[in-house]
Amino acid sequence: MAIAIVMPRLGWTMEQGRLVEWLKKDGDxxxxxxxxxxxxxxxxxxxxxxxxxxxLRIPPDSPPPDTVMPVxxxxxxxxxxxxxxxxxxxDARQESAISVTAxxxxxxxxxxxxxxxxxxxxxxRRRGPRISPRARRVAAELGVDWNAVxxxxxxxxxxxxxxxxxxxxxxxxxxxxxxxxxxxxxxTPIRRIIAQRMAESAQTAAAVTLxxxxxxxxxxVLRDKIKASLTSRERSVPxxxxxxxxxTAVALVEHPMLNAxxxxxxxxxxxxxxxxxxxxxxxxxxxxxxxxxAARSLQQIAAESTGLAEKARTRALKLDExxxxxxxxxxxxxxxxxxxxxxxxxPQCAILxxxxxxxxxxVHGGQVVPRAMMTLSLTFDHRVVDGxxxxxxxxxxxxxxxxxxxxxxx
Amino acid sequence: xxxxxxxxxAHEGLAEEMASDPTIFVVGEGIGRRGGNFNTTTxxxxxxxxxxxxxxxxxxxxxVGLCVGAAMTGTRxxxxxxxxxxxxxxxxxxxxxxxxxxYMSSGRLKMPLVLRGCIGVGGAxxxxxxxxxxxxxxxxxxxxxxxxTTPYDAKGLLKTSIRxxxxxxxxxxxxxxxxKGPVPEGEYTVPFGQAxxxxxxxxxxxxxxxxxxKKTLEVCEQLVQEGISVEVIDPRTVAPLDxxxxxxxxxxxxxxxxxxxxxxxxxxxxxxxxxxxDRAFDDLDAPVRRLNGVQTPVxxxxxxxxxxxxxxxxxxxxxxxxxxx
Numbered sequence: 001m002a003i004a005i006v007m008p009r010l011g012w013t014m015e016q017g018r019l020v021e022w023l024k025k026d027g028d029x030x031x032x033x034x035x036x037x038x039x040x041x042x043x044x045x046x047x048x049x050x051x052x053x054x055x056l057r058i059p060p061d062s063p064p065p066d067t068v069m070p071v072x073x074x075x076x077x078x079x080x081x082x083x084x085x086x087x088x089x090x091d092a093r094q095e096s097a098i099s100v101t102a103x104x105x106x107x108x109x110x111x112x113x114x115x116x117x118x119x120x121x122x123x124x125r126r127r128g129p130r131i132s133p134r135a136r137r138v139a140a141e142l143g144v145d146w147n148a149v150x151x152x153x154x155x156x157x158x159x160x161x162x163x164x165x166x167x168x169x170x171x172x173x174x175x176x177x178x179x180x181x182x183x184x185x186x187x188t189p190i191r192r193i194i195a196q197r198m199a200e201s202a203q204t205a206a207a208v209t210l211x212x213x214x215x216x217x218x219x220x221v222l223r224d225k226i227k228a229s230l231t232s233r234e235r236s237v238p239x240x241x242x243x244x245x246x247x248t249a250v251a252l253v254e255h256p257m258l259n260a261x262x263x264x265x266x267x268x269x270x271x272x273x274x275x276x277x278x279x280x281x282x283x284x285x286x287x288x289x290x291x292x293x294a295a296r297s298l299q300q301i302a303a304e305s306t307g308l309a310e311k312a313r314t315r316a317l318k319l320d321e322x323x324x325x326x327x328x329x330x331x332x333x334x335x336x337x338x339x340x341x342x343x344x345x346x347p348q349c350a351i352l353x354x355x356x357x358x359x360x361x362x363v364h365g366g367q368v369v370p371r372a373m374m375t376l377s378l379t380f381d382h383r384v385v386d387g388x389x390x391x392x393x394x395x396x397x398x399x400x401x402x403x404x405x406x407x408x409x410x
Numbered sequence: 411x412x413x414x415x416x417x418x419x420a421h422e423g424l425a426e427e428m429a430s431d432p433t434i435f436v437v438g439e440g441i442g443r444r445g446g447n448f449n450t451t452t453x454x455x456x457x458x459x460x461x462x463x464x465x466x467x468x469x470x471x472x473x474v475g476l477c478v479g480a481a482m483t484g485t486r487x488x489x490x491x492x493x494x495x496x497x498x499x500x501x502x503x504x505x506x507x508x509x510x511x512x513y514m515s516s517g518r519l520k521m522p523l524v525l526r527g528c529i530g531v532g533g534a535x536x537x538x539x540x541x542x543x544x545x546x547x548x549x550x551x552x553x554x555x556x557x558x559t560t561p562y563d564a565k566g567l568l569k570t571s572i573r574x575x576x577x578x579x580x581x582x583x584x585x586x587x588x589x590k591g592p593v594p595e596g597e598y599t600v601p602f603g604q605a606x607x608x609x610x611x612x613x614x615x616x617x618x619x620x621x622x623x624k625k626t627l628e629v630c631e632q633l634v635q636e637g638i639s640v641e642v643i644d645p646r647t648v649a650p651l652d653x654x655x656x657x658x659x660x661x662x663x664x665x666x667x668x669x670x671x672x673x674x675x676x677x678x679x680x681x682x683x684x685x686x687x688d689r690a691f692d693d694l695d696a697p698v699r700r701l702n703g704v705q706t707p708v709x710x711x712x713x714x715x716x717x718x719x720x721x722x723x724x725x726x727x728x729x730x731x732x733x734x735x
Contacts, residue, residue: 133693
């Protein structure tokens, strides 16, 4: 009997998904475990595997790629060799059994039956990820697809903190997709999550933005010298963002209250500095995290950030690469922006906006001379920390921009 | 504020109530001239004599039956069992008569009876003097079961127990009797059914019973060093049980451990766990856990006795385990 392939439910909250592409063609022989297609839900693209072996048959009226459709929408059939596909025989569609489909990452689609009712192949896969009732509730509240979440409970169970970390996937403002005049476009899952998180940040944080201008001439010199010294093509030249990640991390070690998390009843001051870097992508804003940035070399940071940014643009980021940030940096300098008011990436305490480096007349050594100036915008949550400590932190960052050799002594 | 021992505070509560209400009298073995094995009635015989401080032979069923009848006539008897283990000899009178009489009389009769005695494992008291039995009475309709853990609560809850028109088990852990705590000079009572949040925390809720409240509080600072913030709840009365306070806490922490030195099966921890899963399942981030004493007759040997009830290191480990789930 033909086995139907439907849009899977990849999380309790998933109502619809977008068919990204077929990885098998109509008429292909497939084995159980083969990846049939990819589906976008929320912010992740998931590979959907077949649980059954046979011949893939895609009806002519199956939704084309890039279509958003409700969970359960019929996409294709798996038939046995010699068997006629239901859409090629009259009135037979309702006789097909519903198949189980699963993501490659997570093994089963939650909420779906785990075995086909009458199919000849029976899944031998392990049970799906286990999740605590509280984590499931929080996932529903935050719209997190927990199938893609790694559990940190003793037995691998997904617990509340894992879901909250997954929800911190996204960060600050994002450029709106280009809409033709008069065009209405359905809100994509990634847009919806960004909207929820931005609104939450704007509504709950007591956000204050401080700006200061730093003389980045020495930073430019430093980067130019590093660039000139790196002859091998294999080594990444640190970008200004990489330099800002490193020096901000060193500054955060000295100002731990800015490296804190608001948890309602308590403020958690983190021992390590994990810096999220806002990356603009076609689909929306993503914030991969560079871990333990204070302890790592500039070269390591440069290599990692190159990889993460590339993954963000190709949407290949794993969830844990976007989790656990303790501070965020957003650099709009490449767009010619000087100062702005970034939105805090909750529950972090603060976010640093980096403006463009621009040659301006400045007083240096008693003379008005052209200097490479940069504006820094620090938004902090006044619930967590007061203006004095935030200002001192920003002052340290400026000092490190102006005298980058100072980090060597820290 | 002045500090009193648990025993002195409870004694003060009894003395104040006896002074203001002549229908209150105490019955038990050695509670007259001797002043009670645990000094529960010291000095009161001199004030009120044998009419109101009535020593008895060793015949629990007899004098409990007497007090059940007296309570029905409008007096307020306090039965002092010394060790609560001896209540077992009066179970027929209590379960079949005391607990049912208000129901059987359609409320025309009241049963203002206090049944007090020491509970708990400690002091090498051996197995006839180490029981608690609270969960037996929680199981049955009609009883109030009160387990104070501080001098303040001992006085306030004993006064509420004496004024209650229902039969009340007033259970005093023998290892708490000499603990000191603040007790105000003036009149106060502590109502039934209001748990006390002894310590606020965010990571895990511990509901502790009797002496386990004190032992749990002892490990909380150590756990703070380890990054675990513990909220400790003392139900104070287990019938009625203030489940709302527990659920509110679990809503915050997502994790629950019940620590009770008595046996686990069908006991208070099981009841709390069931009610929490009923009403707060979606708040739970980990399975509810219990830490109980070993289900065995209590040994006389002091080292063995210590081994059959939860000690602070075991409590700390149980908390870590729940947090790690």
